[in-house]
Amino acid sequence: MNLTLKIWRQKDANDKGKIVDYPMSDVSPDMSFLEMLDVLNQELIDKNEEPIAFDHDCREGICGMCSMYVNGRAHGPDSMVTVCQLHMRSFNDGDTIFIEPWRATAFPVIKDLIVDRSAFDRIQHAGGFISVNTSGNTQDANAIPIEKHNADMAFDAATCIGCGACVASCKNSSAMLFVSAKVSQFALLPQGQVEATDRVLNMVKQMDEEGFGNCTNTGACEVECPKGISLENIARMNREYLAASFKG
Ligand code: SF4
Ligand code: FES
Numbered sequence: 001m002n003l004t005l006k007i008w009r010q011k012d013a014n015d016k017g018k019i020v021d022y023p024m025s026d027v028s029p030d031m032s033f034l035e036m037l038d039v040l041n042q043e044l045i046d047k048n049e050e051p052i053a054f055d056h057d058c059r060e061g062i063c064g065m066c067s068m069y070v071n072g073r074a075h076g077p078d079s080m081v082t083v084c085q086l087h088m089r090s091f092n093d094g095d096t097i098f099i100e101p102w103r104a105t106a107f108p109v110i111k112d113l114i115v116d117r118s119a120f121d122r123i124q125h126a127g128g129f130i131s132v133n134t135s136g137n138t139q140d141a142n143a144i145p146i147e148k149h150n151a152d153m154a155f156d157a158a159t160c161i162g163c164g165a166c167v168a169s170c171k172n173s174s175a176m177l178f179v180s181a182k183v184s185q186f187a188l189l190p191q192g193q194v195e196a197t198d199r200v201l202n203m204v205k206q207m208d209e210e211g212f213g214n215c216t217n218t219g220a221c222e223v224e225c226p227k228g229i230s231l232e233n234i235a236r237m238n239r240e241y242l243a244a245s246f247k248g
Pocket of ligand 2: 055056057058059060061062063064065066082083084085
């Protein structure tokens with residue numbers, strides 16, 4: 001396949017940035033999207049040009065690092081996949097492909113396609129944990145009966161990989177789907193009840209302080225989430241927040 005890549009280049013956070021064209025030839029449809037970028041970077045290095053900076057780690061859809069827009073969509077044209085799981089067979093010979101970093105005030109660009117998603121880490125630090133007595137008296141988790149339906153929903157919420165596609169696809173840059181997944185995975189389990197009140201209040205407070213926008217129930221986040229995190233989690237977080245506000 002022969003392609004024209006239009007890639008966002010930006011030296012650092014202060015640089016204005018611009019789209020640069022990169023023609024590519026002989027791209028195999030069996031390559032992953034990131035492998036295709038690896039080939040391009042090798043070509044740039046061979047020409048003594050600066051390679052394109054992009055985040056990646058696991059390359060199997062579990063770390064959430066490979067975040068970028070491909071042709072204006074978070075993680076590209078396929079549903080329920082991250083960019084590392086996207087393959088060139090999803091494109092056609094002769095295509096022009098736009099590749100850009102996430103656009104959100106709370107995710108400033110560091111370089112080229114890499115954005116700073118540490119706002120998510122700070123939200124996690126504000127409440128994304130449980131306290132467990134590890135002094136030798138720890139109760140075996142399997143000894144605590146949990147209703148199957150709740151266990152399944154908690155597991156589904158826990159599959160959020162923190163990629164930020166929900167923020168990137170939201171017209172308000174809201175982080176509600178991410179935060180609600182992190183609240184829900186504990187709210188549905190007995191182990192999460194001890195800090196439940198503080199957790200939801202503190203995580204939502206941190207989310208607001210980081211500069212994410214408000215949720216207006218558009219639902220783009222759910223559509224573009226590579227892990228299928230449901231909007232039901234936002235409804236659950238809102239109930240948790242209301243209950244915690246009365247207690248707090
Ligand atoms: S909710 Fe989905 S889109 Fe948002 S960070 Fe988690 S996995 Fe990514
Ligand atoms: S590189 Fe880990 S999810 Fe894509």
